[in-house]
Amino acid sequence: MVLVTEAIVSVCRALTDSSDTRPWQEKIEDCFADFDEEKLEETLKAFVEVCEADKPENWAEKFKNANYKNFVERLLGAAQYRLLVNAVMEDCAVVALAIRRGVRALMPFAVAWSDALSLMSKEQLKAAKRIDALAINAVQIIVSLDGFLGEKLLSALPMEVTAATSSDLTAWTPDGADDLVLQFRTLVTDASAKRVERANSTLVRKIRGARDALKYSEDGISQAANSLIELLDRIMREAFPPDSVLSWVDGNLPDEPDLTYLKDGQRAPTKRAEALCFVHGGGPVMPRDANKYDTGEGPSFLHDVVALGLISARNKLQKLKHADGGTPEEREQLMAVLSALEGALMLGLTIGGLSAEPPTPLELPAA
Structure with missing residues (x-):
């Protein structure tokens, strides 16, 4: 001990x-x-x-x-x-x-999670393993836990003997999490761009181009939506071409529905299959025990929800691609979709990187 x-x-x-x-x-x-x-x-x-x-x-x-x-x-x-x-x-x-x-x-990941879930439809929510878990406000949980640590622990301990800075000891916000979300959403944007750049440096221009189109172009909403759809499709397909996705599905989720369809008489992966392969990093779907959040079958709850977040963002972008009004409401919708897409990409690339090379567990000698 x-x-x-x-x-x-x-x-x-x-x-x-x-x-x-x-x-x-x-x-x-x-x-x-x-x-x-x-x-x-x-x-x-x-x-x-x-x-x-x-x-x-x-x-x-x-x-x-x-x-x-x-x-x-x-x-x-x-x-x-x-x-x-x-x-x-x-x-x-x-x-x-x-x-x-x-x-x-963890706060940037909580904001990314909340943004990624914000666009999911009722049908997509029904497809998730545990809908009640999706209702959890991850941002509020982090804020509450941070407040508890400050009030109950740090205030009662000799923090002067540690490397704590003034920002470590200062409470985040006494008035709610809205201002924090805006601050951390900027971090999510930066983190998402860095991860996209590591995956494919040329695709970072698609995100920047979408933001520039919203600022300067009269047809900015349609241009931005097109850029973001191309970004999502290219980053998934260049990482895992359709043939690779089909092989991954056959090797990991052969019994999972809605992962393949016939295109011109040939078997092809659905967008959900592409998204699931992407968030798994092309790695194996690890076996796991069933619990109240996960049936233990098919993709894990976390992988499934992040993949759904990517799909829902793409579906929204497809609708906004034909927007021609240029109204403030349409721009607000697109900004919400952009935040959701950045959050889902950040989570997807992070989880995919971890899933591609699962850590080798430490083998303890038998008792």
Whole structure:
């Protein structure tokens, strides 16, 4: 327990050290420099056994008891006891800072998720595995969790011993999340453009061209919609041509409906098949256990919803492609679709990159 707890604190301290500009992978490697693989596996196995025996929970209950605290203080002596309490509080402060930064790092993804879901039709929602999960306001959850961390944890811990900055300790917003969403939507736009550029640098111009068309062209809505449709189609098809998508479907989702159709007598992938292959990065559909959010069959809930987000954005763009009024309402609709598309692309490219090369699980020796 001591070794694993120390490892957690060391990793959190390394990741929150702003003065260390090395990649996070190198920072974590340094934390385990003194561990060989065999020793690490033994330690993790022993830690799992301790947790399965409910010992940590029993210790936590004991330390809540005033009589037990008094016993420990008499056992260690007052000075050593104070050092122990201070050390625990300082370690908790380091972990709390890492958690807050981690929660805040999720905000762009929460905004992207909300934007991607905003255009989904009732029919598309019905196609998802668990509709009730889609109603969860991811942005509000992040804001509430961040507020809880600030009010209940950071305020009670000695944050001065950590690498916390003033922005880390300042509450996001006391008046709601609307202003935050606008700020983080800009980050989503930038992150989406960077990921699109890594996938195909020439396609970034399509996003910029769409925004320029909305600003400067009288026929901007139609031009922007055409550019974004071409962007989405090209980035998916250049990554995974139709033949590759069909092979992926046959190898991973042979029983999933609505993934293929006949085109001129030839079997071809549907847009949903292209989107699912794209968000899986062409990688395998990993087996999983069923739960209340996932039946365990077909594409995972997360992959399915992001793929639906891409499809719904494309369907909306097809309708706006024929818009000729140039009204403020049409421009507002297109901006909403652009935000949804950027969010879905950011999520799709991120998830696809992770799914293409699933991490190898650490094999613990049998008990």
